[in-house]
Amino acid sequence: MTSPVSTPTPHTKWPVAVVIGVAASIALAIIVLAFLWPGKTAEARNLPVSISGDQAKVSALENATGTNETFDFIPAADRDEAIDQIESQETYGAIVLGSGTEVPEVLTAPAASAVSAQMLTGVATQLQAQVSQQVAQAGGDPTAVKVAVTPVVSYSEHDSNGSGLASASFPMAIGGMIGGVLISLLITGPVRRLAAVASFAVAAGVVVAFIMQTWFQYLQGDFWINALAMGLTMMATASFIVGCTSLVGRAGIGIGAVLTMFVGNPLSGATMPWQFLAAPWGVIGQYMVPGASGSLIRSLSYFPEASTAQQWWTLGAWALVGIVLTLIGHFRAKESMHVPESTLETPHAGKHAS
Structure with missing residues (x-):
């Protein structure tokens, strides 16, 4: 009894194989770009942040930060309104400058974004340097004045960094x-x-x-x-x-x-x-x-x-x-x-x- 002869599977043509390989690499490049491009082109800009205090202090801070467009300041009448804006997710944090000789305070919302909380902590460091300089010029003890950083909305204790x-x-x-x-x-x-x-x-x-x-x-x-x-x-x-x-x-x-x-x-x-x-x-x-x-x-x-x-x-x-x-x-x-x-x-x- 003669066994049936199997028909060999035709090979893919060489040009087609090369084209498919190149096309697959292009598809991979598109996938990589899709995931990496947003992070590569992202910039710290237009971050909504509440700000309250004397108009002179607010204007001075806005002028100091107005060149880089990092923050989009949202006016708040006082600290309580700034907290309301944070809790309703209108803003990612707040800078409370106060009035007169009050020490500024920075409010953060780590649960909204760890990145924005870090940025506002950096602002607190800058404010601390300014306040310390002013106190020293007035003959006071600069180490006795502290710009507080207060987390308003933090992650749960089981997911502390989000x-x-x-x-x-x-x-x-x-x-x-x-x-x-x-x-x-x-x-x-x-x-x-x-x-x-x-x-x-x-x-x-x-x-x-x-x-x-x-x-x-x-x-x-x-x-x-x-x-x-x-x-x-x-x-x-x-x-x-x-x-x-x-x-x-x-x-x-x-x-x-x-x-x-x-x-x-x-x-x-x-x-x-x-x-x-x-x-x-x-x-x-x-x-x-x-x-x-x-x-x-x-x-x-x-x-x-x-x-x-x-x-x-x-x-x-x-x-x-x-x-x-x-x-x-x-x-x-x-x-x-x-x-x-x-x-x-x-x-x-x-x-x-x-």
């Missing part, structure tokens, strides 16, 4: 992508896909909130509100990927992944104030899922007085876009499968005519 909260943004983006990809590949039918997205969002929100708040104790505030925020984050990403897949096929997975991981995540401002990113990318990042999610979760844990309407609406809008795209893709597929009756040939029509 690394846990900052690092959570990446796995949440990955988690939403994984859910969207699996649902797109394994489930058929628009309603079933959307039902799977909803159940995934609910379960993922509770699980992640349990890990981050109950287990690791990185988060504060109401557990179920935090779970809702994380679930809506997962739903926004997964829903968008499912919608893109329903509309354009498996290429939609790539579209959703690129927008989430290679655009939204680097522009989210998770490791620095979004104002430091080159315009208009910082603003754009806050209207994408990773940026809105990171700001929302930070506010719910540490800034309960801050308005979170923008973040909730942004995440909800992405989820809704995914739902709409899923339904559009479904009805387009049905229309393409429908064959008009006029194009159908009547069986045996030619036979009867003859």
Whole structure:
């Protein structure tokens, strides 16, 4: 008995192999740039900071710092109003100059941004040098005067430097992508896909909130509100990927992944104030899922007085876009499968005519 002869697999042509290798390197370069470019081009600028005190002192400080545009000073009537502005996330900190011979005080919000807190601590050092010089010139003891640095909103004792909260943004983006990809590949039918997205969002929100708040104790505030925020984050990403897949096929997975991981995540401002990113990318990042999610979760844990309407609406809008795209893709597929009756040939029509 003769064994069947196997047909050898044809080799890829040399030029094609070289072109594919070069294309892969270009793709890698784009990915690297997507993650590194925002940090490389970021500058310490336009940081909203409250300022209060005598007009003469305020004007002098504004003139001294007006050349580098590092700070965007927001007037505050007094120390209490400055604290209110910090707690509502209008500003990242405050410089309280006081009146007369009062010693200045610097208020920081490490939970808003460790980078901004370090910058304001540097301002306190500069103010300390000025005050010490003035006291020495007046014949006093400069060591007896201290410019206080007061943290207004600090991280929890279980996440003292905020690394846990900052690092959570990446796995949440990955988690939403994984859910969207699996649902797109394994489930058929628009309603079933959307039902799977909803159940995934609910379960993922509770699980992640349990890990981050109950287990690791990185988060504060109401557990179920935090779970809702994380679930809506997962739903926004997964829903968008499912919608893109329903509309354009498996290429939609790539579209959703690129927008989430290679655009939204680097522009989210998770490791620095979004104002430091080159315009208009910082603003754009806050209207994408990773940026809105990171700001929302930070506010719910540490800034309960801050308005979170923008973040909730942004995440909800992405989820809704995914739902709409899923339904559009479904009805387009049905229309393409429908064959008009006029194009159908009547069986045996030619036979009867003859």
